[in-house]
Each structure stands twice: as structure tokens, then as C-alpha cells.
Amino acid sequence: MNDIQVFNLTCEYQINPLGLDVKKPRVSWKTHSDKRGTLQIAYQIQVSQTENNFQNPLWDTGYTETDQSIHIEYGGPDLASFTRYYYRVKVWDNHGRESEWSEVAWWETALFELEEWKAKWITPNPEEIDPATKAAFLLRKEFLLKDNITSARIYATGVGLYEISINGERVGNDLLTPGWTSYSKRIQYQTYDVTSQLKGQSNAVGIMVADGWFKGNLAWEGKRNLYGEKRGVLLQLLVRYQDGTEEVIVTDESWKTSTGPILYSEIYHGETYDARLEQGGWSEPSFYDAKWKHVIVHDIPLTKLVAQENNPTRVTETIKPQSVFVTPAGDTVLDMGQNMVGRMRFTVDAKAGTKIILNHAEILDNDGNIYFGNLRTAKQKVEYITKGEGPETYAPYFTFQGFRYVKVEGYPDQENGLSLDHFLGEVIHSDMLPTGEFECSNPMVNQLQKNIQWGQRGNFVDVPTDCPQRDERLGWTGDAQVFIRTALFNYHGGPFFTKWLRDLEADQLPDGGVPFVIPNVIDGHSSAAWGDAAVICPWTVYLSYGDKRILEEQYTSMKAWVEYIRSQGDNEFAWNTGFHFGDWLALDAKEDSYFGATPNELVATAFYAYSTQLLRDTANVLNNAEDVKEYTDLLNQIKKHYRDEFITPLGRLAVSTQTAHVLTLMFDLVVDKVKERVAKDLNEMILENDYHLQTGFVGTPYLNLTLSDNGYHETAMKLLLQESYPSWLYPVTKGATTIWEHWDGLKEDGSFWSDDMNSFNHYAYGAIGDWMYRVVAGLNMDESEPAYKKILIQPEIGGREMTYARASHNSMYGQIVSAWNITHEQIRIEVEIPVNTTAHIFLPNAKIEDVVESDITLKEATGIINLLQKENGVSIVVGSGSYHFMYTNERGLKQIYSDDSRIIDLLAGEETKEILEAFVPGISNPNGVLASLRIQPIKKLLDHPMAKVNREKLNKLIGKLNSIEFELDTVKQ
Incomplete structure (x- = not known):
């Protein structure tokens, strides 16, 4: 085995992606080395159309001298549609070694050109089946094939949610396809490998399609048909034979259609399934469909089609109920032990016509009864009617619920107790790769971290929703931008946000305004801190993954947003007009108000400055010197106006709210002595409030960052560890397993915040995770070299009741670890740095002569590039490898x-x-x-x-x- 190896090859963030429509895909890889301080100095990439033959590659970079190992753009001949391309990589390192070739990976293209679509959109003939019916449609087609099939691919999509079967077998394991996009402008299609499901001679394909996001109920006003009034499907099956010939089966007027057992299916309200109406064998050949109805061509243009961009939604975990109990009101309730998002699967053996009803909720009330009030109009109700032919198993097809508790009605003999073995919770979300972990010596903080992760999973169901249970579940821009840095640490969200940002650009208004939610299905647009997602999110994706292409794609949108702000009102350096959510749900709000006390003009102008700064930085990355100059000048003028407007002659902030001070510090709107004064005043506000926050959606994500960055880390730690309301740990004391929308969603006396808006799974305040990872554990990056190419390990060690912290992140280059442990006598810091990166490590309160690394002195240790004694500790620059530092805790x-x-x-x-x-x-x-x-x-x-x-x-x-x-x-x- 070679001591330097290339592994984990990806193309467009994915391992062996099936169905790309990217004409110049990018490949990345990671490298393992048994030596510290390993850097790549060159690579070679080969691409071939034959898996085991690279003798005459389609593209060969040859020996290419560079340290770049992520996002290498394919540079060979134009790619063809419907084609699999194989690639492999080798590297050379700074120790004079050449790796073996990596294992072969591949990507496969979908359709590049419009004329390659032979299929037609189809929908049931409205004269035979009412388009407004709640029942899901079934559509089918029989076809003959020859023997010796070598490959078969389905390219398919739907308006509404669809599921495909071939010869009676489900195709793939993706759920809620084709996902939720701005359907009027973009519709994703999926690619499926169905080679093993086809046979020579007779075959059949069937499609179910339900309303879903396309024409079902969306938002709280009961609106329907927001994208259209008729469901439809599009499918193209490409079959290749051993003799080199091809055959194409498509949706067209020859298909037949009917309704089936799904009588009703809605995202918010659940599903009704009557198993007595199942049509056995409906997606198999020789099924009798003479009584089925006809289809017509649907008037949807093919120009809207894009290949799957984000991670498919799937079942990612199953959870068994922890218990079953009867409430004081007499309801039989399952407790899953975790507030989750997904569906219940159950098995039942009962006589035909037995109706089983599941109602889903997040929490119990003060009396111990299941509580549905915070769902508003969402029903979250699943009904199943048995066919009575022995044990039958069911889980909803085209809906999902947010819940911990499930009220069960109608299950046979349930008065004698339910068998937990008959029920299973299936967790559903976009199938993102977990990349981040955090733990520490405080069990409650560890539970908080779990709550952050579960909140992300539950709300990343194809779009970044605000909540997963009530009649909302929308892609609120403000929630997404405050949480994105935390999100991208916990899970690999490159494809997820790439897709969502393309919908943001598609739904952006002609004047640059940004809707409150993406995809846009409600009235209203362009609130400060919400519309700024157009700039903050692509920049954060770039920082996390070094993805320059997303900046190129989104630059027009980013610039349009800043110019939209600039055009508001009569002062181009201020933003003092229009509607704003402000510091939403801040605790300094007036009674019965959702709007915090921080003035809208301050919030809006502060975010105007921040977006302008990020736009300037983006222009710099893209080498747009003209825009760099323009937006640098604009930024300076905005900051000047801000100081003139909100800083008193004596150097104090004129607005006495925590959020005003946080934004002023976070966005670098003041400097020097004024900055010191603002930070001091913020700290005193926290102390005067007995270490409690008053911030809302805008101030909370940055609160602890600003305190730690300005010398008040102890205060930030006390905020984190605060257990009484309002605090991050107060919900943990109440048994929370996800992040709440309100600091006191459940009050001390057991009563609830208003039903109007009281989600118990709302990730925004989980943005504290970013500070926990970057500051408490100390795992950070030098943003001048994104994607953790240059890592910063700078833990803030100690603090009341915390003696240990560890964070790990699987970056584009590999695994990074920062861990520390403190006792009365010793401080230990453990670090792991991936190949082809370097790290700047700071050991607080250390002396060079006192530090040992893996039991030898620092000066003897390998992998250390630079060493410097500073007044408050030791600064070390290292290359890749695992390091174990230990030194005396003099203070202790x-x-x-x-x-x-x-x-x-x-x-x-x-x-x-x-x-x-x-x-x-x-x-x-x-x-x-x-x-x-x-x-x-x-x-x-x-x-x-x-x-x-x-x-x-x-x-x-x-x-x-x-x-x-x-x-x-x-x-x-």
C-alpha cells in the first residue's frame, strides 16, 4: 500500500452522480498521507468513456503543477448526453512522492439539449377525470423490449409529487420528487437507473402523482393551485442494447390513467388511503386497463426543465416509539422520544373497512394531553382503511409531518394496549452527508447540539423551511441566512443551497427586490436581513466549499439586491423606507408585538453595509476591479452615515438595545475607542440583565460572537450556560429535542406562547452552533483561503463548568478536529489537519519551553512550520497531521x-x-x-x-x- 493515497473522488459535490446537466462538471478529491506536513504539488486527471481502459483517455491533464484539489473543471471535448464518464486522479506531494491512481469514479450526463426530449407532458383528460379531484392519479403504459439490455435510464418529473414503478417494483428511493422549485420558471427532473428492473418482451411502467407543492394548499390563507390547476407527468425511458441499438419509451397520448387508493394527499394536512381501492398489478404488464381513462398533452414548456440539483429527499433514519400511554383525555398516544419530521409506517391485520387514524403533534399540554393548537389549520392527519386480506403495511406517500407524539384511533384492540413493534417512525429530509460534530463536558450543551442538528434535519426538506408542522413550512430567507454557517458545518449543503439560490434568483423581482420566502408563494418582499440572503448565502457557500462558481452564478442577483437597497428613499447611503421585520421576536418588543425595539432604520442600514461589504468581497474574488472600487466607496459612505446617525458625539450608540450593539460590532460599523465603548456597553447590558439575552432573530445569531471577539468571552459562556428563561438551555430544561421558535414556547407554569406562532422545531436560534464550533471548540478558517485551506485552531479554553470541548468537520480537504481538555494541572489540545492544508494553532497561556507535542518538545516535533511565543500564549503554524499538545495549567x-x-x-x-x-x-x-x-x-x-x-x-x-x-x-x- 502506498503511503500517499487519493480517495473520496466527487463530481459536483457528489459521489458518482447519475444525471448531470452540467456541461463542465468539477471534480474534487481528498488525500491520505502517513507523513505530517503533506502538501499536493501536482495532479493528473484522466477521463475516459471506458471504465477499465485509460490508454486513450478522452481528457488527460498530464502532470499539472498546482496545489488545487477541489473544483477542478473538466476541460476536455464537449460532453454528450446520456453518457457515463469515468475518471481517476493521481497526485505528487512535497515529500517527493507520487501516488498510485485512485479508484475509478464516474459521473453520468442527462439531457443537455431541448430537442433530446422526445416525451410529452401528459395529464388525465379533464372530460373523464376532474383535474380538481383530491385523489392521486395513476398513469400507466405497457411496452415491448428486446433481449440483451445493457442499460436503461428513466428521465422523469411531475407537476405535483410523483412516484414511479416498473413491473410492479418501485423505482429508486427518493421521496417528494421532483422537489419544490419555482415551478413557473424551473422544474427539476430526476434520473433513474432501471436496468435491473426491465426484461425482454413485455414490460409496464406506472406513475402516481399527487398535488404536492405544485397545486396543493400552501401558506396559512388556504391558497391552492398557485402554480397550476392540472397535475402532469413527463417520462422518457432510454434503453440500450448489446448490439448498440437504442429504444425510447415516452409519455404521450397512448398512456392510460385512473385514480386509485390515495383519496387525498396534502403537504400540511396528511393523506387518506383506502386499501380496498388498490388495483393490484396496475404497473405490471398484462394488467386489464380497458376501463381506464385517456390522457391529453399538458401545456407545460420543456424549457423549464433542469436536472436534479440538490440532494434527494429520502428516509435517512428509523425510530421506534419509546412508549405508548393513555392521556387524561382518554387518547392513546405514541411517544417517539424525539421531535422528528417524516412519517409513521405501521402494520395492521384487521377486517376490511377498518379505519385507522393517526394525528401528529409536537408536544403535550400541562395536563398531559396531546396538543394540536400550534398547528393552526394544518391537520397532520393520516387515515388508512384496510382491505382485510391479512397483515398490511402502510406509510404515507406524498406528505410529511412534524411530530413527537402520535394519537392513534381505530387500531384493532387498542384499548388493550398497542404493540410498539407495529409502528415505526421514518425520518425524512434532504439526504445531506453529515459533516460536523460538537461535544463538551456539559451534558445540556450536548443536548443543545443535538437539538440544532435535529432542527436542521427537520427543516431541510428540499428547501430550508422555517418549521415543519403548521400551515407554513416555507423557505423564509431570513431564517436561512442566519443559520447557514451553522448548517454548512453540520451537513454538506453545497447542492442544497445551490438549488435554493437558483430559485431565489428566479423569483427575484425585476427591480432586485427579494421575496420573503423562496420559492415565493406569499405577498411581500425585501425586508432587511431577509432579502440579504441573496448575498449572505452564496458568500457563505463560497467560504465553506471554495465554490467560486456559485459566486459567478449569483453575482447578478447579489448586485441587484444591493442596488435595490441603494435605490430606496432619497439617501443612497441609508435604508430608512419600506417594511421590515426588524429584530423579529426580540424580547424587548412592546407587549403583544412581534417586532423588537431596535429601530428598523438601524437594522436595515447595518445589513445594507454588510451586504455591500460581501458584494465588494465577491467582486474581488471574481477579479472585477471596477466593482471593487465602486462598492468599497459605497461601503465607506454607508458606514459614515451610520456613525453620523447612530453614534453620539461622546462615542456611545444612541440606541440602547442589545441587538443594536451586536449589529454595530458584528458588521464593523465602528472602530477603535468607539468600538471598545460599544462592546463594553453591550457587556454591561448583559450583566445588568443577569446574564440573559433580549435579542430576536436578527441579533441572536451574532450575540456571542461579538462578545467573544471583543474580549467578553466569559460573558458569552455564561449566556450559553444560562438555564433560566430566556436562554438556549431553558428549552433543554423543559425536555426540548429541537430548537424552539420562541424562547418560552413552553412557559415555566406549563402554559404555551400564543398558538398563532409557536413552533417547537424552528432552527433560527440554533445559529449559536456557529459560535460553539468556531470559538468554544476553536475550529475556524482563515477566510482569505476558503474551504478550510488555511485552518485556524484558536479555542477559548475553560469557563465555568466546561472542562472539555471537541469539534470535528469533514471539509472539502478532509477531517479537521479541534479538541481541548483542562484539569487543575494540565491543558491538552488535540488537533487533526487534513492533507494539502495548513493550520495556525494558538495555545492559550502556554510557554514554548513548557509545551510537549506527542511527548517531545515543540522544537523537536515534525510538521511545525513556525513557532512564536506571544504574551498570552504560543502561536504555531503546522502542516497536515494529528498533533497532541500538553502543557501545565499554571493558572489552575x-x-x-x-x-x-x-x-x-x-x-x-x-x-x-x-x-x-x-x-x-x-x-x-x-x-x-x-x-x-x-x-x-x-x-x-x-x-x-x-x-x-x-x-x-x-x-x-x-x-x-x-x-x-x-x-x-x-x-x-
Whole structure:
């Protein structure tokens, strides 16, 4: 085995993608090395149309001297449609080594040209089947094929949600296809490999299609048919034979149609399925369809078609119910133990016509009854009617629910108790690869991290929704932009946001305004911090993945948004007109108001500056010097106006809200002494509020970042660890398993916030994760080299009740780890850096001569590029590899071993038994030991042979007795 290996080849972020319509796809790879400090110095890529023959490749880069290993654009002859291309990679490194060729990977193209579509959109003849029926349509076609099939692909889509079967077998495992796009402008199609499902002679294909997002109920006003009034499908089957011939089966007027067992299916409201209406064998050959109806050609232009762009929605996990119980109201309820998004699958054996009803909800009320109030008009109801022919299993096809609890009605003999084995929860979301982890010594923070991840999974169902349960589930732009950095750490969201941003651009208004939700299905557009998603999201994707193409694609949209703001009102450097959500749901809002106290003009102008800065930075990446100059000048003028408008002559912020101070600091709107004053004032606001926040959707994501960045990390940590309302951990104390929309969605007395808007799965406040990963664990990047090409490991070690933290992220280059552990005596920092990157590591409060790395001195360690002693620690630049640093915790030792006579005197004057028994359990003579403290340092007691030191409890007791802090991370002389 070679000691340098290329692995994890991807094309357009995907492993072996089937059905690309990208004419110049990009490939990336990762490299393993057994040596530290490994950098790629060159690569060679070969592309062939034959899997095992690269003798005459279609494209061969040859030896290409560069360190680039992500997003290498294909540069060979034009690609053909319907074709699989194989590729392999080798690299050379800075240690003089040449790798073996990687394993062969591939991508396969779909349709590049409009004329390659032979299929027609079809829909049931409206004179035979009412287009307004709630029942799902069935469409079928029989066809003959020859023997010796070598490959077969289906290219298909629908308006409405569809599912395909061939010869009675489901095609693929994707759900809710074709996904939700701006259907009036863009419709995704999917590609399926069905080679193994076809046979020579007779075959049949069947398609089910339901309303879905296309014509079902969307938003809270009961609107329907927002994209059209008729469902339809489009399918093209390409079959290739061993002799080189091809055959194409398409949707056209020859297809037949009917309705079937799905009587009703809605995204919000659930599904009704009558198994007695199943038409056995309907997607198999020789099925009797003489009574089926006819189809007609649907008037949908083919120009809207785009190949699948994002990760398909799938079942990614199954969860067994934890318990079943009967509520005080007499309802039989399943508890899944986790607020999840997906569907229930169940098995039942009952006589024909038995109706089983499942109603889904997130939470129980104060009396222990299942609570549906916060669903508003959404029903989340599934009904199944049995056919009575033995055990039958069902899960909904074209809907999903947000729930933890399931009320079950009508299940046979349920009064004697349900069998949990008959029910299974199926978790559904866009099938993104998990990439990030975080854990620490505080169990409640670990639960918070789980809640963040579950909130993301539940709300990344093809689009980044606000909530997954009520009559909303919309792609709110504000929620997406505040959470995107956290999202892209936790999961690989490159394809997900690429697709969503293309819909944002498609739905953007001619004047550059951005709708509140994408895809756009409600009235209203262009609120500050919401419309800014047009700029913030593509920039964050670029930072996370080094994806320059997304900036190129979205640049027109980004620029149009900034110019839209610029054109508002009579001052091009301010934004003081129009509707804004402001600091939505901030706690400093007036009673019965959703709008925080921070003035809209401040919020809007601050985000105007931020988007202008990111647009300027994007122009710089794209080498657009003219725009760099223009938007640098504009940014300077916006900042000047902001300071003139909101900073007093004495250097204070004129608006006394936490969010105003946060935005001012986060977006670099003040400098020097004014910045110090604003940060100091923010910190004092938090202290005066007893370490509680008052921020809403706009201020919360940046609150802890600004505190830590400006020297108030201890305050930020106390905010994180705060357990009383309002705080991130308050919902955890109430048993939350996802992030809540409101800090007090469930109040201390067990009552609820208003039903109008009280989701218990709303990811926005989960944006605290970004700070946990980047600051607490210290895993960050130098943004001048995106995608973690240059890594920053700068943990903020310690803090009350946190002795350990670890974050890991599987970047485009490979796995990155930053972990630290602190005891009274030692600090340990463990770091993992992938090949072809470097890292700047900072060891706080360390001295070079005191640090050992893997049991040797720093100066002897390999992989270290640069070493510098600073006043507050050691700065190290390293290459790839795993590093284990250890050094003395001087601060901790000073605290433990100092003989503080004031503390000893105070201890001597108090009740002694409780204190000393906590310190040395079972001690027989507490008064005598305490007396010895008058002349002995605390160290002597630590050395007592019976000592089982519970420092946490001791410190709390000392604090209680002395009225002074004596924490392990603070020395008070």
C-alpha cells in the first residue's frame, strides 16, 4: 500500500452522480498521507468513456503543477448526453512522492439539449377525470423490449409529487420528487437507473402523482393551485442494447390513467388511503386497463426543465416509539422520544373497512394531553382503511409531518394496549452527508447540539423551511441566512443551497427586490436581513466549499439586491423606507408585538453595509476591479452615515438595545475607542440583565460572537450556560429535542406562547452552533483561503463548568478536529489537519519551553512550520497531521495551591461538617482538620489520603460562605 493515497473522488459535490446537466462538471478529491506536513504539488486527471481502459483517455491533464484539489473543471471535448464518464486522479506531494491512481469514479450526463426530449407532458383528460379531484392519479403504459439490455435510464418529473414503478417494483428511493422549485420558471427532473428492473418482451411502467407543492394548499390563507390547476407527468425511458441499438419509451397520448387508493394527499394536512381501492398489478404488464381513462398533452414548456440539483429527499433514519400511554383525555398516544419530521409506517391485520387514524403533534399540554393548537389549520392527519386480506403495511406517500407524539384511533384492540413493534417512525429530509460534530463536558450543551442538528434535519426538506408542522413550512430567507454557517458545518449543503439560490434568483423581482420566502408563494418582499440572503448565502457557500462558481452564478442577483437597497428613499447611503421585520421576536418588543425595539432604520442600514461589504468581497474574488472600487466607496459612505446617525458625539450608540450593539460590532460599523465603548456597553447590558439575552432573530445569531471577539468571552459562556428563561438551555430544561421558535414556547407554569406562532422545531436560534464550533471548540478558517485551506485552531479554553470541548468537520480537504481538555494541572489540545492544508494553532497561556507535542518538545516535533511565543500564549503554524499538545495549567495550579488566609479564616468560622464531608467523605474529625487549615495551606488537605475532591461542590460552598468568587478559572488575590 502506498503511503500517499487519493480517495473520496466527487463530481459536483457528489459521489458518482447519475444525471448531470452540467456541461463542465468539477471534480474534487481528498488525500491520505502517513507523513505530517503533506502538501499536493501536482495532479493528473484522466477521463475516459471506458471504465477499465485509460490508454486513450478522452481528457488527460498530464502532470499539472498546482496545489488545487477541489473544483477542478473538466476541460476536455464537449460532453454528450446520456453518457457515463469515468475518471481517476493521481497526485505528487512535497515529500517527493507520487501516488498510485485512485479508484475509478464516474459521473453520468442527462439531457443537455431541448430537442433530446422526445416525451410529452401528459395529464388525465379533464372530460373523464376532474383535474380538481383530491385523489392521486395513476398513469400507466405497457411496452415491448428486446433481449440483451445493457442499460436503461428513466428521465422523469411531475407537476405535483410523483412516484414511479416498473413491473410492479418501485423505482429508486427518493421521496417528494421532483422537489419544490419555482415551478413557473424551473422544474427539476430526476434520473433513474432501471436496468435491473426491465426484461425482454413485455414490460409496464406506472406513475402516481399527487398535488404536492405544485397545486396543493400552501401558506396559512388556504391558497391552492398557485402554480397550476392540472397535475402532469413527463417520462422518457432510454434503453440500450448489446448490439448498440437504442429504444425510447415516452409519455404521450397512448398512456392510460385512473385514480386509485390515495383519496387525498396534502403537504400540511396528511393523506387518506383506502386499501380496498388498490388495483393490484396496475404497473405490471398484462394488467386489464380497458376501463381506464385517456390522457391529453399538458401545456407545460420543456424549457423549464433542469436536472436534479440538490440532494434527494429520502428516509435517512428509523425510530421506534419509546412508549405508548393513555392521556387524561382518554387518547392513546405514541411517544417517539424525539421531535422528528417524516412519517409513521405501521402494520395492521384487521377486517376490511377498518379505519385507522393517526394525528401528529409536537408536544403535550400541562395536563398531559396531546396538543394540536400550534398547528393552526394544518391537520397532520393520516387515515388508512384496510382491505382485510391479512397483515398490511402502510406509510404515507406524498406528505410529511412534524411530530413527537402520535394519537392513534381505530387500531384493532387498542384499548388493550398497542404493540410498539407495529409502528415505526421514518425520518425524512434532504439526504445531506453529515459533516460536523460538537461535544463538551456539559451534558445540556450536548443536548443543545443535538437539538440544532435535529432542527436542521427537520427543516431541510428540499428547501430550508422555517418549521415543519403548521400551515407554513416555507423557505423564509431570513431564517436561512442566519443559520447557514451553522448548517454548512453540520451537513454538506453545497447542492442544497445551490438549488435554493437558483430559485431565489428566479423569483427575484425585476427591480432586485427579494421575496420573503423562496420559492415565493406569499405577498411581500425585501425586508432587511431577509432579502440579504441573496448575498449572505452564496458568500457563505463560497467560504465553506471554495465554490467560486456559485459566486459567478449569483453575482447578478447579489448586485441587484444591493442596488435595490441603494435605490430606496432619497439617501443612497441609508435604508430608512419600506417594511421590515426588524429584530423579529426580540424580547424587548412592546407587549403583544412581534417586532423588537431596535429601530428598523438601524437594522436595515447595518445589513445594507454588510451586504455591500460581501458584494465588494465577491467582486474581488471574481477579479472585477471596477466593482471593487465602486462598492468599497459605497461601503465607506454607508458606514459614515451610520456613525453620523447612530453614534453620539461622546462615542456611545444612541440606541440602547442589545441587538443594536451586536449589529454595530458584528458588521464593523465602528472602530477603535468607539468600538471598545460599544462592546463594553453591550457587556454591561448583559450583566445588568443577569446574564440573559433580549435579542430576536436578527441579533441572536451574532450575540456571542461579538462578545467573544471583543474580549467578553466569559460573558458569552455564561449566556450559553444560562438555564433560566430566556436562554438556549431553558428549552433543554423543559425536555426540548429541537430548537424552539420562541424562547418560552413552553412557559415555566406549563402554559404555551400564543398558538398563532409557536413552533417547537424552528432552527433560527440554533445559529449559536456557529459560535460553539468556531470559538468554544476553536475550529475556524482563515477566510482569505476558503474551504478550510488555511485552518485556524484558536479555542477559548475553560469557563465555568466546561472542562472539555471537541469539534470535528469533514471539509472539502478532509477531517479537521479541534479538541481541548483542562484539569487543575494540565491543558491538552488535540488537533487533526487534513492533507494539502495548513493550520495556525494558538495555545492559550502556554510557554514554548513548557509545551510537549506527542511527548517531545515543540522544537523537536515534525510538521511545525513556525513557532512564536506571544504574551498570552504560543502561536504555531503546522502542516497536515494529528498533533497532541500538553502543557501545565499554571493558572489552575496557582489557584489550587495558594494559601489564601482570608478564605481559611472564613471557613473556620462556619459550620464545618458539611463542607469537609463534601471534601473528604467519611472524615472522622472535621473540626480538627479545619483547625489545621489555620496553619496549613489548602494543598495539604488536597494531599489527604482520604481526599475525594469534589471541587465543584466545594467552590459553591466557598462562594456561599465568603460572598466572593473562587472559581477554577479565576484567581482573586
